[in-house]
Each structure stands twice: as C-alpha cells, then as structure tokens.
Amino acid sequence: MTSLLDTTRLSRRSVLAGTAATVLVGARARAADVKWRLGLSQPVDSPNFIRLKEMTDRVRAETGGRLDISMHGGGVLGSDTRMLAMLQSGEIEMYNAGNVLGPIVPVTEMPGLPFTFKSPADVFKALDGDLGDYIRAELLAKGIYAFRWGGDNGFHHLTxxxxxxxxxxxxxxxxxxxxxxxxxxxxxxxxxxxxxxxPLSQLYQVLKDKTCDAQTDPLFLIVLMKLNEVQTYLSLTNHWWSGFTFTANAAAWKSLPDDLKAVVEKNVRISALAQRQDVEKATGEAIGILTGKGMIVNQCDVSGFKRPLGAFYAKWKGIYGAKAWSLLEAHVGRLA
Structure with a gap:
C-alpha cells in the first residue's frame, strides 16, 4: 500500500518534472505581462504546495505566459503573520492562509469553533455557500480577496x-x-x-525541547511533520476543523484583466478540490502509519470537553456578531 509519505514524494517529483517542462515552454514564450508571488508556510511535499504549484503551472500555460505566479513555500518568505502583512501591503500578491486571519477579520475563525461541524463535507457546504460569502465579504472590506474554493486541513486531535x-x-x-x-x-x-x-514553523522544536507537553493538529499533518518522533500518545478528539483560505491582494486582483481572472478562478477551484481529496486520503492512512511508528492511540471521551464551553461560546458569539453567528447555527445547530 502506498503511504502518505510515498505519495507526497511521488507527487513532488511530478511537480518538479512539470516545472521543468514549463520552463522549456516558457523559454519560447512571450515575457509575462503580470508577475505575481504566492507565499505559503506549508512544505513543498505537502498537498497544499503540490496542488497550488499545479495551479500556477496551468495558469501560466493557459494564459500563454501572460500571468506568471511564482511559488514560495515552506515559509521561505517568513512566518504566516509576516506573509499576511506582505499580502496586505502588496509585497506579495497571493497567500495561502491558515489560522492567521482572525486578528484582522475575527469571523474567519468561525469554521474552527470546537465541536460544531461533524465532517469536512459539512464545513465546505457552509464555506462554499452563505457563511463563506459573509466571511469573504468581511475580508474584502480589509483589502483581501478570498477565493471561494479553499483547502482542507482536517479535524484536529491531541498528541x-x-x-x-x-x-x-x-x-x-x-x-x-x-x-x-x-x-x-x-x-x-x-x-x-x-x-x-x-507558529507552525516552531512546532517540532517546542515539542522536542519539552517547552510544551502537547499539541493539536490534524492526523495527516502529524505524519507529515513527523511528530511521532517527539510525541508518544495520540488521543482522538476530533475537536475542531481547520483549513485554508486562498487569498489575493484585493487591489492586485482588481487590476487583473477579466480573462486572466477567469483562468485563475477556474484553476484555483480545480486545485482546491484535488487538495481536499488528497487530505481525505492521507487522513484515512494516518493512524496506521503512526501506530506503525510506535505512537499509542486511544479514543477520548469528549463529553466532558463540551460541558465547560457555555461561557466560551457566549463570549465568541459577542465577538463574531449576531449575523455571522446565525449563519453558523443554521448549519450546526444552536450553540449559545
């Protein structure tokens, strides 16, 4: 059976091969009319990088080289907080945002509220629809264009x-x-x-040096980051979902010709749907991989987790606002 790690290595080779082919074609093509930079913190062998690299290659090919989006993964441009600031200032034009948008637009955190959604399908029904529309409008008001089709990170568990x-x-x-x-x-x-x-870039080290006893992440990311090397126990809690909002600087997006926008939108959707499938597959493989590497896995009784959350939900309802909260509860039921 092909493991997650084998799959990402194969996919990375495919991406590099595709990049080489694109370079050969590009050598004979016209110079780009528009050059953009895309930043992300996820490593080059992650589903995010692989699928977004495919997206940029398709955009370059389908626009005849008019739009050239260069990839900068693995946090080479800095932390997520730094890349978000770069996006807002226009230093980069695109950014794959994880859980960092809350300080600017608090409602972006709502899909990750604990013990709300039951499955990724439930999350994306809300995010691809009315709740997502509300969040995207709030981001646009802050100068950030959010694409409708975002990526999956999966439900979190504890190690x-x-x-x-x-x-x-x-x-x-x-x-x-x-x-x-x-x-x-x-x-x-x-x-x-x-x-x-x-930040995620420091996660492995703070676990290794015992600055922290524990952490929260999706199953496939625990594998990808080799946390089995610095953690012993995996407790299955499924306590919240996390994902990615693919974004562009709003002014840069507005300046892009409509035909180029259409090509980008189409290919962002293709890559996002493929990334979601990648994460679903990797999540299904992860427990077997981690137990094979020596992690001790246990089920967790989460009923006690929910009892102290009344005041928590009430506080964050006040922060997110009644309108956004009603959109959320329409999908998940009454919380507060």
Missing part, C-alpha cells in the same frame, strides 16, 4: 508526550502548543490546560 488524554481531567496543567489565534487559547484555558502560542 502528548506525558500521558494520554482520555477525559477532560487529563488536560489539567498540561502545556499545550496552540495556533496563534486567541479563540484556540480560550478553548484550552477553559478545559484546564496551559496554552502556549507558537
């Missing part, structure tokens, strides 16, 4: 180095690496853990 998490009581006093947004910090604080914010 720890000290003890398995079987009930909420096991989180008491546990130092938890969290993403940088405040909503995730509030969640783990409500459950008795001690959250510490670190």
């Amino acid at each position: 720890t180095s000290t003890r398995p998490v079987r009930t909420v009581e096991d989180l008491a006093g546990m130092t938890m690496r969290t993403p940088v947004q405040e909503m995730t910090v509030d969640f783990f604080s409500a459950l008795g853990a001690v959250p510490k914010k670190f």
